Amino acid sequence: MKQFRLQKIIFILPLFFCVMLATGQNVQSVDVKELSDSDIEKVRKQMQDAGLTEQEAINLARQRGASEAQIREFQQRLREGAVSIDSLSAVSNAEYNMEAMKDSSLSVRKDTFNTAVNIFGFSLFNNKKLSFEPGANIQTPKNYEIGIGDQLIINVWGNSQNNYELTVNQNGQIIVPDVGPVYVAGMPFRDAESKIKQRLTSIYADMGGNNPQTFAQINIGELRAIRVNIVGEVMSPGTYTLPATSTVFNALYLSGGPDTIGSFRNIKIIRDNKLFQTVDIYKFIVDADPSDNISLKDEDIIFVPPVERRVEVRGEFRRNTRFEIKEEETLDDLFRFAGGFTGNAWLAQVHVYRKTQQGLQIIDVLHENAENTILKDGDRIVSRKISEEFENRITIEGAVYQPGEYQWEEGVTLSALIQKAGGLKKDAFQNRGMITRENPDKTKSNIPFDVGDVVARKSDIVLQPEDSVLVKSLFDLREEPYISVSGEVLTPGEFHFSDGMTLGDAVFVADGFTEGADSTFIEVARRLSYKEAAQVNNQLVHIFTFKLDRDLRLQQGDAQFKLQPFDQISVRQAPGFRNAGKVTVKGEVKYAGQYAISEKGQRISDLVIMAGGITQYAFAEGATFERTNPILGSENIAVDLPAILAGAGGHNDLFLRDGDVLFIPEYIQTVKVSGSVQNPFSLTYEKGVSFKSYIERSGGFDSRALRRKAYVKYANGSTASKKGFIFKSYPKVLPGSEIIVPEKPAKENNNTSQWLAVASTFSSIAVAIAAVLR
Missing domain, CATH: 3.10.560.10 (Outer membrane lipoprotein wza domain like)
Structure with missing residues (x-):
């Protein structure tokens, strides 16, 4: 019945692995991510209708070459569709597939790891760069123990040719045609291989002897699946279906490994209801010894008990974390687990902080006693830094060829230190030097000396540790000339x-x-x-x-x-030297451009003459004059060019300076009205039209207009405003003018509290007056 269902799935699941088998396509080329949600739902429904478990379908796909990545993606798509794994499985509710368990362990581990103190080895089974995921397509080891359900492929060639695909039956045998049953279950592959070849000689006579003419090769085809139970303090306990070549580390990897209270060093493998082996993961982590990573068998139980002793190391160790310690292990073993000490460690002793029922204890342990010191659960071991203070240092700075720090030795003198520092530089100040000495109470004292006498050996000083010698340069003691x-x-x-x-x-x-x-x-x-x-x-x-x-x-x-x-x-x-100044004239003159100021006293009128005079289209009233003032910067000066041309040399006719620019525009035929009027706009200039008429043509003043401040800005930059109080005189409007009507300033509205304050003040005054009148 089971064989019938496994054949039926090939035709029932056209959207995933089995359709590839039926059509001859490469299973490994299927991209599960490209399947739609409706396709995945159809697959799920057809599996249920056929009465197939998810694990049966997965085992078949794995045997036909589907990768673990495809299987994981398929299972993930099933879960995303809100389909329970248990509802798809006909096996025990405690059975978990590989990737489903891996995903759940990752989610649990993420939360736990963020809140847990770092534990040595905790991330071993959750490392993207270190995968213990079991491989189904690997070469069969020679010591592989053949079991019921394994497929053996026998190829015969030479004088005779034949091929056999035989499965180990429930009796532990393979039935070789014309040979009969051969019992191989429980035998290592190498032994089974020899036994089968020996039995084949009964029908292939020339396969034996010293000069065989027929040969046979035996390989493992489809591997059986085994079920392993993982219990105890692991991230995701349960029953796992794994390839028969899986090891302990494969199973632990899929379950997420020990949790925060699980042991890494006392993992028990129970086989046939007996303790088969105890696994210590530290052998692999610390010593790279994989000997405990044994192969699993069907129905093995992996039990992870709670940790018994865990200690913490801090300070100058290469690994600062928490370690699991066995009963017989000592402080010396812990040093090895922690990777030894850093170069800054104080190696005389370490400090053990231990919790007792009476409180905390501190135990100072000399390094030579580490191998005899037994640790207890909860101990914290601290290695301190060596002191940063020097014990044999002297320093010399200043006018010597090699200033810096030097070794102090008993009896070393000042002259010897100067000589060791390469001697004095030529600019050394020899009348005085200074030694700064550290007193026993860490205060400082100064000792002056005659540099020349010391170098000449007329006098000398014996130095002490941490003495600092200063020899000044001549240039240090005088102002730089x-x-x-x-x-x-x-x-x-x-x-x-x-x-x-x-x-x-x-x-x-x-x-x-x-x-x-x-x-x-x-x-x-x-x-x-x-x-x-x-x-x-x-x-x-x-x-x-x-x-x-x-x-x-x-x-x-x-x-x-x-x-x-x-x-x-x-x-x-030089008194008569002047830089050649240049001025510029633009606009309506015959020869616009730059002109040199040839002599002092040249004026604007001279510039117009140099430019050939103004043209017939020139609007002299709108001429502007720009000058760069060394104090005020760039400024525009309103000039009356008609008056300048009419009377050269007058007060309007300014003297020219370097950089001056005169601009004479064309005749302007418009007047612009802007600001607080109903329709700000430019109007055609008409001679004789008044200021108020232009306002009226723009729709008149609006409600925000500050009428009394209205003014005219002329084309040359000058302005004129209304005059008079009773008899008002409005400024004259000329071509190119701009009439500007400003807005009234915004009024600040007094709030209720201000009015109440005023009322209160007046009430107080009234009461005071009434009291006086009485």
């Missing part, structure tokens, strides 16, 4: 002073004169001497004036005047 060069030189600034530097040298290091420099009038300001500065007087500096050759040729006077540190050299500009 410099000179400053300002004015008409290419690179003004401060420059390093050197003995013998002259005025010509100073101009040379400043990259020479500019084109506008007056080399005949150079000023040098010099500080007062120490003696002069010690007296109270009104003089601040000494002033010297010189002249130099512009080509900086050496001259006798130049060479005789030697500069001193902190001299200030000023190079003046």
